[in-house]
Amino acid sequence: MLSKKVKMHQLEYKDFQISNDKMLGLYKAMLKPRMIEEKMLILLRQGKISKWFSGIGQEAISVGVTTALNDDEYILPMHRNLGVFTTRDIPLYRLFAQWQGKASGFTNGRDRSFHFGTQEYKIVGMISHLGPQLGVADGIALAHKLKEEKKLTSVFTGEGGTSEGDFHEALNIASVWDLPVLFCIENNGYGLSTPTNEQYRCKDLADRGAGYGMESHIIDGNNILEVYSKVSEIVEGMRENPRPVLVEFKTFRMRGHEEASGTKYVPQELMDEWQEKDPISNFEDYLSETGVLAKDLQQEIRESITREIDENLEKAFSESAIDSDETKELDNVFQYFNYQEVKPSGKTENVRYIDAISQSLRSSMEKHENLVLMGQDIADYGGVFKITEGFIDQFGKERIRNTPICESAIVGTAMGLSINGMKAMVEMQFSDFVSSGFNPIVNYLAKVNYRWDQNADVVIRMPCGGGVGAGPFHSQTNEAWFTKVPGLKVVYPAFPFDAKGLLNTAFNDPNPVLFFEHKALYRSIRQDVPVDYYTLEFGKASRLREGKDVSIITYGAGVHWALETLDEMDFHKADLIDLRSLQPLDMDSICESVTKTGKVIILTEDSLFGSLASEIAAIISENCFESLDAPVMRVGSLETPIPFAENLEKQYLPRKRFREKLQYLIEY
Known part of the structure; x- marks a missing residue:
């Protein structure tokens, strides 16, 4: 049906080509995150979840944008975008388990709330630094463009996040490269307690689009029909004509930055004004008045969502606390890499580094x-x-x-x-x-x-x-x-x-x-x-000189300083180890050499305090102490920034000091 022009409270629903079924679907999609949040606030007070960032009053943005996108298009939401996750039909017990740090969540208890992603649902969660996810959206969109796929990427930020340099950088890249990124700004009035007039001085954040040569729009973020209709129109054009678009959604944060911070800093009249613009109550009244949402249907929908929440909460609560497994934690820092050795061919050519x-x-x-x-x-x-x-x-x-x-x-x-x-x-x-x-x-x-x-x-x-x-x-x-x-x-x-x-x-x-x-x-x-392609394994050091009197552990330019120094001294009893790989580190080669020689000097171009040389010295002291015949020696650059003038730079670098300390160690 064509929705009628009806003004309810502060929101005006204009004529949109949206069917009754679609409007009911949008209503349900907004109501579900609202009811989940209301339940979570109760659980928070009961101490059953640890923290909550409320998106109450902003549901129309998450639901409208997500519904306008295709399911195979990535969304990068923030911590007030529960509606993104529920509209993509993520099983609620998995969300609840995530918030309780359980294994059925998405991070195996390693991160909380909405700090997660899932390839299955094409959602890429935020990190607390906010800005970096804007650049990540650029990369996802660039991949779509290079693959010649007619897809876009949507990324969210708040008005506070637009103050970060990453915001400028990401919009600039997207503009220069014509990347299909929908940049969504949820302008909800406050960055924690800092109001918009202390965040920026332009009238509207959408005005910034002009500075990047970027199309921009302002949308009433509390009006679900406006959000869904306008975003649908925008993204349809972006798929056919790849380009970035900046959208500022005007809305308000009805609760604290997170529940513990409260809203005492917000004038009550402002809270009252925006309460009248609540996206769900306004839309609910509109659907009731136009005959789309009968009382019994409204009750049926709420009861159905309540059952879904309760059943999934019970499932999540019944799950045991996550097991602590040290090996698993360490193994999951990196994705498994099955190194395949490709041996070099016999044909070589003399080339520079x-x-x-x-x-x-x-x-x-x-x-x-x-x-x-x-x-x-x-x-x-x-x-x-x-x-x-x-x-x-x-x-x-x-x-x-x-x-x-x-x-x-x-x-x-x-x-x-x-x-x-x-x-x-x-x-x-x-x-x-x-x-x-x-x-x-x-x-x-x-x-x-x-x-x-x-x-x-x-x-x-x-x-x-x-x-x-x-x-x-x-x-x-x-x-x-x-x-x-x-x-x-x-x-x-x-x-x-x-x-x-x-x-x-x-x-x-x-x-x-x-x-x-x-x-x-x-x-x-x-x-x-x-000449041909070959590979070398990480974490494998190279022994360049064989000796039994002293171990030299180094890497980078230090390798060449050590070789030249040994030749100048005409000393042929050093075990010279070129680390090549610093992380992973070949601790076996280090300890094997030190155990053999009993003396070790670690050379780095870095200044010593907090350097890798210091870490290696600690590893040797812990693992090879009984084999040592002398103190573990470290040599590095001066504890100053690196200077320009030739004599100053020579003094800064450790080459001369390395020879002196090596001689001392030999004679120890």
Whole structure:
């Protein structure tokens, strides 16, 4: 039927081409999350759930958007979007089990509330940092576009989240790349206790769309017919003409940020005003007045939902508390990787370190047709180090993608590509710049497999290191920022042969890998390297020199400093271990060497405090103490930022101090 123009309370329902059955379906879909929430608030007071973020009063947005999308299109909701989950028909006992930290939930008790995703229902849950999921939506949409699928991705944020840099970065990427992302802003008046007039000064957040050359709309977020009809029209166009669209839903948060915070900071007249605009009571009255919802049908619907809630609650409550299994917890940090060794052929050519990296990238692009390379200036220009020069001629600009300067959202985009079945590489122009993308690496990529069994098939290349006079912002070796984060693999080769084989493995591994490449080695180190494709296993160190007097443990440029120092000293009794892989770490090789020699010195280019060298020293002290004949020695750079001037940089780097401490250890 054509709905009549009827004004009920504060909401006006205009003429929409929506059938009675569809309107009843929308009503039921809104009522279910409302009734679940009302039950959860009771359970919260009873101490049966630990926390609750209420979406009461905002149901029309979640339900309207989800209903407008196809079931195979991804939605990235927030913690007030219960209606997204229920409209996608997730079994309620699984939601209830999730909120109680039980095994039938979606995170095996490892995360709470709506911090989960599920490929089965094409929902990708939030993390508390809010902003990164916007970039993830870009990646999912990019995968759809590359696969030539007529699908879009919808992502939610609040008006407070629009203050984050990730919001700008994600919208900018989506606009530049014409990605079919529906950016949904739930403008509900407050970010915790901070009102909108302290969050932004533009009249409407939709106005920001113009700054990105992006279509934008303002929709009454409490009017279910307006939400569903307008969003349906928008997304139908997005499927045929892929592009991003920004939608601001005007609504209000009727309860606290979470229940414990309350709403005392909200003027009562504002609460009363928005209470009159309640999306469910208004729509219920409208359906009753137009004869669509009879009293007995209304009662029947409520009773049916009540039974469904009670039955599923009983099922969830009857489930035992989750078992603690240390092995299972450790095993689930990474997705299982069945390493397949590909042995090198006999044919070799003498190449530079940088050439080996380029060869690996090219062969991995040929091997993995779903691999996308992203980074600043990597396309036509070939990257600042010319590693991808000529790649667009072979693979095209769709797979070799120049990015805006926005490390955070690009890492998020890589995560989204992985969620949608693709592989991604992100080149940090310099490893120093990773600080701008630190959050999604350590809080999204690293945790996602442990949280809800979704891997991050992402390689992040990290040109790093000093000795090239590049100063404090282009010379850091910052591997220790990441080796302590469970869920990340960290690789740091010193030779062309290792670089090629390990990078090939990184692209085969379904887990996030940070691949450190020392810039000073790019064009200074040559080696005979197999021409054909081959792999090397992570977590396997290389013994470069054999000796019984002292162990030298190092990696990266430190390997070459150690080799040169040993030759200068004409000392041939050292066991020299090149770690190659920092996470996983080859502790067996370390302990085997130290047990044999009784003396050990650990060399790192990093400053010592909190470095990987310090961690290795602790491992040796715990596991090899009875074999030690001398103190465990560490050598690293000065505890200063890395300077620019040549003499200052030489003083900063540990090469001279390494020789002095090695001599001391030999004579100890």
